[in-house]
Amino acid sequence: xxxxxxxxRDETLRKTSSLxxxxxxxxxxxxxxxxxxxxxxxxxxxxxLSMVCTKLExxxxxxxxxxxxxxxxxxxxxxxxxxxxxxxxxxxxMQSEGIPRExxxxxxxxxxxxxxxxxVGRDYIKDLTEALAKYRAGDRTVSSNIIQTARDYLExxxxxxxxxxxxxxxxxxxxxxxxxxxxxTEEFGIADQEKFGVAKQKEFYQLLDDLRRIYLE
Ligand SMILES: [Fe+2]
Ligand SMILES: [Fe+2]
Numbered sequence: 001x002x003x004x005x006x007x008x009r010d011e012t013l014r015k016t017s018s019l020x021x022x023x024x025x026x027x028x029x030x031x032x033x034x035x036x037x038x039x040x041x042x043x044x045x046x047x048x049l050s051m052v053c054t055k056l057e058x059x060x061x062x063x064x065x066x067x068x069x070x071x072x073x074x075x076x077x078x079x080x081x082x083x084x085x086x087x088x089x090x091x092x093x094m095q096s097e098g099i100p101r102e103x104x105x106x107x108x109x110x111x112x113x114x115x116x117x118x119x120v121g122r123d124y125i126k127d128l129t130e131a132l133a134k135y136r137a138g139d140r141t142v143s144s145n146i147i148q149t150a151r152d153y154l155e156x157x158x159x160x161x162x163x164x165x166x167x168x169x170x171x172x173x174x175x176x177x178x179x180x181x182x183x184x185t186e187e188f189g190i191a192d193q194e195k196f197g198v199a200k201q202k203e204f205y206q207l208l209d210d211l212r213r214i215y216l217e
Contacts, residue, residue, distance in 0.1 A: 001017065002016070002017070002018070002019065002022065002205075002209055003209050003212045003213050003217065004022075004041070004044060004205060004208050004209045004212055005022075006212075007040050007041075007043065007044040007047075007212075008037065008040050009036070009037075009040055010029075010033065010036070010037050010040070012025055012029075013025055013026060013037055019202045019205050019206060019209075020202070022205060023198055023201050023202055023205065026038075027188075027189070027192050027193075027198075030181070030185070031085075031089075031090060031181070031184045031185060031188045032090075032169040032172055032173055034188060035082065035085065035086065035090070035164070035169065036165055036169065038077075038081075038082045039082075039161045039164070039165060041077070041204075041205065041208060042077070042078050042082060042157065042161065043158070043161065044208050044212060045070060045073050045074060045077070045078065045208060046153075046154050046157060046158065047215075047216060048066075048070055048208070048211045048212065048215045048216065049067075049070050049074075049150050049153075049154065050150070050151075050154055051215040051216065052066060052067055052070065052150075052215065053146070053147045053150050053151065056143050056146065056147055057143075057147055064132075064135065064136055066211060066214070066215075067132060067135075067146075068132065069207055069211065070211070071125070071128060071129060071132060073204055073207060073208070074125060074153075075125060075129075076200075076204070077201075077204045078157075079118070079121065079122065079125065080196075081191075081196050081200075081201075083118045083121075084191070085188060085191050086114070086118075086164075087115065087118065088191075089184060089187045089188060089191065090172060090184065091111050091114070091115065093172075093176065093180050093183060093184050094111060094171070094172055094175075094176065095111065096180075097175060097176050097177060097180050098175070099111060099171065099172075099175060100112075101115070110163075110167060110168050110171065111168070113163070114160065114163065114164060114168055117156060117160045118160075120156060121153060121156055121157060121160070124149055124152055124153040124156065125153070127145075127149045128146065128149045128150060128153065131145045131146045131149060132146060
C-alpha cells in the first residue's frame with residue numbers, strides 16, 4: 001500500500017492502490033480538488049523537511065541527498081508545477097472572471113496576497129539552496145541557517161495552503177462560470193499531460209512515499 005495515502009484527505013484518492021491509479025484519479029478531478037490533493041503532497045513534503053531539521057538540530061547525521069531531494073520536490077513539484085498551475089491558470093481565470101488581483105487601498109486582494117506568498121517562498125527556496133550548497137561543501141556552521149529558513153518556509157506555506165483551501169478555492173468554486181471551468185479543466189489537462197508530464201508526477205509521488213517511510217513511520 002502507498003504510504004503517502006495516509007496523508008491524503010480525498011476519499012477517492014485514498015481508495016487507490018498504485019501510483020498509476022493515484023495520479024490518474026487525481027487528473028480526473030475538478031481543478032480546485034486537484035490543487036487540494038496536491039496540497040496534501042506539499043504538506044507531506046513539509047513534514048519530512050521538518051523531521052530532517054529536527055535531526056539536524058539534535059546533531060544527528062543526516063543524509064544530505066534526502067535534503068537535496070526534498071528541495072528538488074519543493075522547487076519542481078510545489079513551485080514550478082503546483083504554484084505554476086495556480087498562477088498561470090487558476091488565478092488568471094479567476095481574474096478574467098472579475099475577481100481582482102491587485103493590491104488595494106483598503107487591503108490587498110486574496111489573489112494578490114497568494115501571489116506575494118509564492119514570491120516570498122521563492123526567496124526562502126533560494127536561501128535554502130545556497131545554504132545547502134555550503135553544507136555539502138563541508139561548512140557545518142550553516143546548519144542553523146538551514147533549520148531557520150526551512151522553518152520559515154514551512155510556516156509560510158502552511159498558512160498559505162490553509163488560506164487557499166478555505167478561502168481562495170471556495171471563492172473560485174462559487175464565482176467561476178461553467179465556461180471558465182471548462183477552459184480551466186482543459187488547461188489543467190495540458191499542464192499535467194504535456195507540460196509537466198505524468199511520469200514526472202509519479203516520480204515525485206514515489207519520492208514522497210519513500211521518504212515518508214524513512215522519516216515518518
Ligand atoms: Fe499557492
Ligand atoms: Fe496551492
